[in-house]
Amino acid sequence: MNTRNSRRDFLGLAAAAVAGSSLLPGRLFAQSAADKPALLGGTPVHAGGWPAWPEWRQAWEPAVLNVLRSGRWYRGTGEQVPQFEAAYAKLLGARRCLATASGTTALMVGMHVLDVDAGDEVIVSPFTFIASYNAVLANKALPVMADTDPETLTIDPASIESRITDRTRAIMPVHIYGMPCDMDPIMAVAAKRRVAVIEDACQAWLAEYKGRMCGTIGDLGCFSFQNSKHLPSGEGGAITGNSDDLLDRCASFHDCGRPYGGFKGARPYFTRGGNYRMQHFQAAMLVQQLEKLVQDTARRRENADRLTASLEEIPGIHPARLPENSRAVWHLYPFRYEAEKFQGLPRDRFTRAMRAEGIPCSTGYQEQYFDGLLDEAIASRGYKRLFGAQRLKDYRDSFQALKGNRQVCETTVAMTQNLLLADGAAIDHVAAAIRRIQAHGAELARV
Ligand SMILES: Cc1ncc(COP(=O)(O)O)c(C=O)c1O
Numbered sequence: 001m002n003t004r005n006s007r008r009d010f011l012g013l014a015a016a017a018v019a020g021s022s023l024l025p026g027r028l029f030a031q032s033a034a035d036k037p038a039l040l041g042g043t044p045v046h047a048g049g050w051p052a053w054p055e056w057r058q059a060w061e062p063a064v065l066n067v068l069r070s071g072r073w074y075r076g077t078g079e080q081v082p083q084f085e086a087a088y089a090k091l092l093g094a095r096r097c098l099a100t101a102s103g104t105t106a107l108m109v110g111m112h113v114l115d116v117d118a119g120d121e122v123i124v125s126p127f128t129f130i131a132s133y134n135a136v137l138a139n140k141a142l143p144v145m146a147d148t149d150p151e152t153l154t155i156d157p158a159s160i161e162s163r164i165t166d167r168t169r170a171i172m173p174v175h176i177y178g179m180p181c182d183m184d185p186i187m188a189v190a191a192k193r194r195v196a197v198i199e200d201a202c203q204a205w206l207a208e209y210k211g212r213m214c215g216t217i218g219d220l221g222c223f224s225f226q227n228s229k230h231l232p233s234g235e236g237g238a239i240t241g242n243s244d245d246l247l248d249r250c251a252s253f254h255d256c257g258r259p260y261g262g263f264k265g266a267r268p269y270f271t272r273g274g275n276y277r278m279q280h281f282q283a284a285m286l287v288q289q290l291e292k293l294v295q296d297t298a299r300r301r302e303n304a305d306r307l308t309a310s311l312e313e314i315p316g317i318h319p320a321r322l323p324e325n326s327r328a329v330w331h332l333y334p335f336r337y338e339a340e341k342f343q344g345l346p347r348d349r350f351t352r353a354m355r356a357e358g359i360p361c362s363t364g365y366q367e368q369y370f371d372g373l374l375d376e377a378i379a380s381r382g383y384k385r386l387f388g389a390q391r392l393k394d395y396r397d398s399f400q401a402l403k404g405n406r407q408v409c410e411t412t413v414a415m416t417q418n419l420l421l422a423d424g425a426a427i428d429h430v431a432a433a434i435r436r437i438q439a440h441g442a443e444l445a446r447v
Pocket residue numbers: 102103104105128129131132174176200202203223224225226235236237
């Protein structure tokens with residue numbers, strides 16, 4: 001590391017932070033590079049907190065109360081869920097949308113409709129929230145891990161085809177942290193090998209890839225509206241798509257197998273189904289937040305660009321690369337951390353030092369395929385029957401080959417989306433804190 005340059009850069013940023021402090025009453029700022037890191041007794045670079053999440057507006061309350069007072073709480077009656085479905089489809093440019101109870105159930109319904117059956121395989125992004133794996137397991141299929149591209153943190157399209165077998169029914173790219181996967185090569189391999197694509201867009205509301213919204217590119221797209229999400233209703237989800245047939249089948253399966261649109265039979269319950277319905281309360285919350293979602297997304301993007309520009313200047317900090325002509329929505333803002341450029345400061349000490357500076361951040365997803373959940377599944381009676389011992393052994397061994405994903409799991413640091421709703425001066429504290437920690441890496445490593 002060139003310490004002299006880093007210090008000079010830091011002084012400039014710290015000065016900018018101090019100059020900006022009048023805009024942010026109540027927040028404390030670093031005065032110079034000589035300041036000790038907060039973990040060593042210095043004053044935190046950022047104090048005063050960050051925007052809270054979720055945000056609720058009083059003006060939205062009557063619509064929720066109307067649902068309460070109407071007594072029309074069941075999805076089969078009432079207007080709020082269909083209204084939300086129409087508005088969300090329009091916002092995304094999708095032909096259809098079906099609201100569901102959660103993102104997990106959206107994925108489960110979607111995979112059922114795409115004919116993912118017991119004993120099938122689904123190629124999954126390994127760097128994801130555990131629900132992506134769980135949804136495949138719920139359909140008694142095997143989540144086969146493709147590798148992760150360390151530069152993009154999303155599925156490496158080049159790692160998909162070699163994992164396709166005669167049992168593969170679908171590919172599940174995950175637009176993790178709201179960063180679009182490189183969909184063109186994924187769609188090409190899916191078309192070539194005749195498998196479906198179900199996009200896990202549970203963190204990617206309004207993310208764009210080459211002029212199209214994530215969740216509208218594959219056969220089906222799935223979203224989550226859980227409390228931490230950019231469009232929250234406590235719980236909730238949606239499936240989007242452009243095929244009436246597939247969406248009719250989704251609507252039917254999510255509603256006990258009742259006939260829907262063109263999907264009907266001679267008897268009332270002619271097909272399998274479950275109850276994966278959304279409530280009108282949730283829809284009333286969601287529909288009112290759509291405009292805010294658009295505004296918040298623009299703000300997060302603006303701040304993420306500002307943050308990326310400042311982080312790219314710091315040796316050992318690597319912001320993610322997005323596919324060409326795509327726009328992320330930053331459910332989390334990640335970067336890869338190179339400890340060697342921080343005088344050997346281990347990543348967990350770095351995140352601790354950052355939190356002490358008032359910048360909440362954490363390590364990203366771990367190598368969850370070693371965490372026991374998949375071992376439990378493949379040791380079960382059902383999986384042994386469905387796949388046989390040799391396939392399950394090869395499957396377990398295959399996790400060792402996920403080198404890109406291992407690198408990502410070992411080096412990623414991420415900040416949650418609410419930070420990106422702060423003002424620009426506060427965003428600059430992130431780089432200022434990192435530079436300060438970098439200048440004291442060796443001391444911090446000894447703490
Ligand atoms: C990538 C991803 N997939 C699936 C889900 C599941 O969504 P839900 O929690 O609404 O079931 C989530 C939710 O956090 C997610 O982040």
